[in-house]
Amino acid sequence: MGGAAATLGPLSDVSALSALRLFDGTDRAALEQVAVGFEELPFFAGDVLYRQGDPGSSFLLVTAGRLAVLRVDGLEEHELLEAGPGSVLGELSMLTGRHRMATVVARTDGLVLVGDDALFDRLVHLVPVHDRVAEVIARRVAELTAPVPVALADGTPVEVRPLLRSDRGTLDDLIQRQSDETLRRRFFSPGHPGPRVVDHLVEINYLDHFAWGVTADHGEAGVATARYVRLRDDPATAELAFGVADEFQGRGLGTLLLGALGWAAAEAGIDHFTAEVLVDNLPMRAVLAKAGGVPEVPSMGTVHVRLEVAGAKALLDRRAGEALRLAAREVVTAAGLALVEPG
Ligand SMILES: CC(C)(COP(=O)(O)OP(=O)(O)OC[C@H]1O[C@@H](n2cnc3c(N)ncnc32)[C@H](O)[C@@H]1OP(=O)(O)O)[C@@H](O)C(=O)NCCC(=O)NCCS
Numbered sequence: 363m364g365g366a367a368a369t370l371g372p373l374s375d376v377s378a379l380s381a382l383r384l385f386d387g388t389d390r391a392a393l394e395q396v397a398v399g400f401e402e403l404p405f406f407a408g409d410v411l412y413r414q415g416d417p418g419s420s421f422l423l424v425t426a427g428r429l430a431v432l433r434v435d436g437l438e439e440h441e442l443l444e445a446g447p448g449s450v451l452g453e454l455s456m457l458t459g460r461h462r463m464a465t466v467v468a469r470t471d472g473l474v475l476v477g478d479d480a481l482f483d484r485l486v487h488l489v490p491v492h493d494r495v496a497e498v499i500a501r502r503v504a505e506l507t508a509p510v511p512v513a514l515a516d517g518t519p520v521e522v523r524p525l526l527r528s529d530r531g532t533l534d535d536l537i538q539r540q541s542d543e544t545l546r547r548r549f550f551s552p553g554h555p556g557p558r559v560v561d562h563l564v565e566i567n568y569l570d571h572f573a574w575g576v577t578a579d580h581g582e583a584g585v586a587t588a589r590y591v592r593l594r595d596d597p598a599t600a601e602l603a604f605g606v607a608d609e610f611q612g613r614g615l616g617t618l619l620l621g622a623l624g625w626a627a628a629e630a631g632i633d634h635f636t637a638e639v640l641v642d643n644l645p646m647r648a649v650l651a652k653a654g655g656v657p658e659v660p661s662m663g664t665v666h667v668r669l670e671v672a673g674a675k676a677l678l679d680r681r682a683g684e685a686l687r688l689a690a691r692e693v694v695t696a697a698g699l700a701l702v703e704p705g
Contacts, residue, residue, distance in 0.1 A: 370401040373475055378402075378425045382448040383703065387490035396488070399481035403474050405429075411451075411466040411474065418455035418462045420476050424448065424703075427472015431699065432465040442695070443702055444469065450701030453482050454569060460631040463698065495701060499567050500527050502696045509581065510685040515614050518578065522622060522686060524693045525575035525587055530564045532584035533575070541608050547643045548605045550664075563587070568697035570600075572626045572690075574619055578610070585610045588619035590627055590635060600627055602637040604646065616649040617677055624653070624674025625683070626690035635674060637667045653677055 376397045379385055385393060400423070405411060411422060414434050424447050431442045431451065442464060445451060455462045456479055477485070486492055509521035525533070537545070537560065542552055549555050566573050566589075573589035585607040590600035602623065606615050627635065639646045641660045647667070650657075654673030658666045678686060 370403050370476060373397050373400040373402050378473075378475070379423075382423075382425065384423075384448045384450070384491060384494060384701070385488075386494070388488050392488055396481065396485055399484070400475040400477050403476050404471070405468045405474060406471050407468050409468040411468065412462050414462050414465045416462045418452055418460070420478055421453040421456050421482050422449075422451045422466070422474040422476055424451070425473050425475060428469040429472070429474075430467050430469050431702065432467060433463070433695075434465065439465075443699060444704060445702045446704055447472075448703040453701065454631070454698040456482065463695070496565070496567065498701070499697050502699075503568055503693050504528065506692055506696055507689065509577070510682070510689055512618065512682045512686075518613070520576050520578050520585065520615070521581060522574055522576050522618070523689065524568065525564060525566060525573035525589070527564045527566070529575055529584065530560060532577070533563060533587060534560050536584040536587070536605070536607055539607065540605070544605070544608055544611075547640055547646070548603070550640065563589075568626075568693050569630050572623070572630065572694070574622050574626075576610075576615060576619070583607075586615045586619060588616070588623055590623050590632070592630070592632060593636075598632055599634040599636060600632045602635050602650075604649075611645065616645065617652060618682060620649055620653055620674050621676070621678030621683065622686045622690065624671050624676075625678065625687045626694060627671045628675060629691050629694035633671050635669050635671060638664050639667055641665050 376390070376394050379393050379397055380390065405427065411429065412418065424445055426447055429445045431445055432439050433442050451466055452462065486495060503524055504526050507523045507526070509523040511519060511521055513519055537554060545554065546552050570592040571589065573587055575584060576586040577583060578585045586605065588604045590602050592600045604616055604619060637650055641663055647657065647665070650667045650669060653669050655667040655669035
């Protein structure tokens with residue numbers, strides 16, 4: 363909490379929480395449970411609550427006043443947005459153990475509540491809060507994603523962009539078209555996955571679960587997805603999964619998507635990937651090996667592969683890389699700020 367002059371004290375009044383839109387629909391008993399973990403910190407116009415690059419072990423919930431969220435890029439500093447009451451700030455670096463990704467400066471006098479990761483976990487598991495976070499993230503990401511055009515090695519044009527909830531139908535079509543062998547390799551069992559599995563594949567928060575989607579024919583046909591899911595007990599590591607349409611396999615998409623996942627993961631504080639691959643899935647093993655993936659001794663027909671995110675990032679060539687890097691960064695930043703209420 364570099365720079366803030368005032369000192370912390372326990373939260374005195376739970377009504378500071380119930381007034382916030384974030385907690386609409388949350389009952390008082392649940393709020394009281396959350397409230398005990400918070401400490402209050404008054405701030406004054408001009409205070410720096412934290413700086414980009416600081417270590418972060420807490421998150422802030424703004425209950426009064428306005429704060430600017432600033433990002434320094436090289437020598438330039440720009441305001442990402444202004445945060446008002448109800449905003450949650452700093453949770454991403456707290457959860458990932460990474461340094462603060464932005465600087466937060468008070469524009470007015472006000473008050474924040476300071477909490478730790480155990481408290482954040484309790485907060486996002488309150489059902490109304492969880493639903494609101496999911497809805498805001500989905501809306502923000504949908505608003506800002508522009509597809510990145512990429513040409514495969516054979517010249518075929520495709521478009522790559524973060525997968526959205528609204529892609530459920532397209533993804534379902536893609537899964538229905540897949541061969542039994544592709545489904546076996548992807549889901550480790552024959553046959554089509556049920557609707558719950560498909561729902562889960564588009565329930566994406568872009569921080570712990572990120573997915574790219576690829577379309578061909580000017581966005582008409584879904585031809586691939588690739589995702590990672592952060593491990594709960596090791597937040598700097600995420601598990602990979604890929605699915606490329608049969609007619610697009612062997613044309614470079616798996617390699618491109620692993621590179622693109624690498625850039626998104628780096629933005630979200632992930633430094634290693636793991637994958638569980640069927641022993642006979644040689645194309646997947648080949649793609650992972652290109653990124654430096656090291657296989658463990660196979661067991662029960664599968665092989666566990668671990669690789670550095672840096673190795674995945676290196677797979678992207680410069681032309682596709684620059685645009686996908688920017689798209690990944692924009693989406694992860696937006697998801698990281700999803701709990702900000704405009705000031
Ligand atoms: C595995 C999969 C994602 C790879 O995507 P892709 O677009 O086919 O991959 P790429 O074209 O980028 O690369 C495939 C690589 O495998 C290599 N390969 C293909 N068949 C191979 C074989 N029998 N032995 C060794 N290498 C092989 C190719 O030569 C290529 O490597 P190269 O680019 O160095 O030549 C895709 O094939 C797929 O969706 N398969 C079915 C689902 C699946 O397996 N999902 C993964 C579950 S974790």
